[in-house]
């Protein structure tokens with residue numbers, strides 16, 4: 001049905017959904033009669049726009065901007081915005097497609113979308129970032145709205161960028177509508193949103209493990225990435241008594257066998273926006289391996305023996321070779337903080353070897369769930385304490401786990417949470433589509 005032959009990542013995401021929902025289709029032939037598969041795999045709307053902006057030397061640049069409004073059967077479109085040079089329509093289509101099911105699994109009323117630009121924020125001045133964000137918003141602000149499509153953060157889009165995007169929307173429309181989440185607190189952001197994806201990932205993993213008679217307490221954990229998700233996963237791991245020993249960025253990876261120095265990591269990645277190379281310079285006992293030195297392209301992170309592995313950087317970062325290493329080193333659980341970080345071959349190996357696996361659609365849904373809490377706080381003007389948000393997040397992650405477990409029981413899936421997440425998400429969206437007619 002697609003008119004683009006190079007949609008390899010989108011097809012990877014689509015294939016996984018189609019392969020795993022067979023038991024649902026057998027039980028509910030109405031989804032086939034209603035042609036839901038064809039209807040769900042084509043985005044409602046895909047917007048491609050030009051972004052022109054001027055740098056500090058008065059040179060004009062042009063970037064591509066996108067918003068994929070994939071499905072709004074369950075509620076207004078909702079999904080983050082990514083600024084990274086690798087951004088293209090294929091990557092955003094896969095992210096928006098995954099977002100539909102993730103959002104459905106939370107049980108909240110939101111549809112799925114994703115957007116972004118092939119802009120590289122690295123090395124840009126604060127003024128250049130502001131100008132780019134303003135140009136990005138100006139190019140498509142009339143396609144979004146608090147009840148239509150709500151943006152959020154993702155790779156390269158944190159509180160600073162969200163603030164500038166929001167400011168420009170306000171400037172253009174004269175409204176303070178909640179068209180973006182992950183806002184700074186002073187602009188109506190929610191306490192606990194910054195931490196939500198990383199914390200939610202660890203809450204989900206703990207719930208899963210406890211149900212299997214295990215715990216993360218006292219266990220060695222490996223994490224990839226060193227951005228919003230990775231840093232807050234590491235923070236929560238420390239809070240529950242686990243030992244996170246790795247992190248990585250686009251240039252290399254750190255192994256700190258006594259445990260990652262979280263304060264130093266935050267200083268380097270959040271304040272200085274610098275490379276992890278500086279972490280190793282300040283922590284002499286830590287090992288730093290440059291990306292160029294990875295064996296056969298496998299991240300150094302996955303060669304470190306661990307009980308639990310948390311890929312929190314980017315898509316397809318954990319492949320077959322890394323999965324084999326983790327299995328040889330007796331990993332017990334892998335839970336995805338990033339979106340689709342594990343390749344299909346690696347997932348198959350984990351399944352064959354009975355490694356517990358928490359798929360992103362469920363495990364990293366805490367971020368979007370708290371974004372909905374931010375939206376509801378904005379409209380009610382009733383702001384929640386950090387403790388209340390955190391409690392809601394724990395409840396949501398635990399409900400997601402129970403719903404997946406129930407789906408596993410219903411379809412005899414033997415704790416295959418990948419299939420359960422796809423079945424549950426698909427069913428909720430499909431039912432809403434049928435109710436709304438063609």
Ligand code: NDP
Nearest residue numbers: 154155156197225226227228229249250313314338339367
């Ligand atoms: P950030 O931009 O805060 O951080 C991304 C991190 O990953 C950076 O440390 C970056 O390195 C690193 N990275 C990027 N590419 C690679 C690579 N190829 N190898 C190793 N490290 C890499 O993004 P987030 O933490 O917000 O997002 C991470 C993942 O989590 C993404 O898949 C995102 O879609 C997903 N996600 C995020 C949510 C959120 O609430 N933020 C919600 C749900 C999912 P460097 O510093 O060098 O750029």
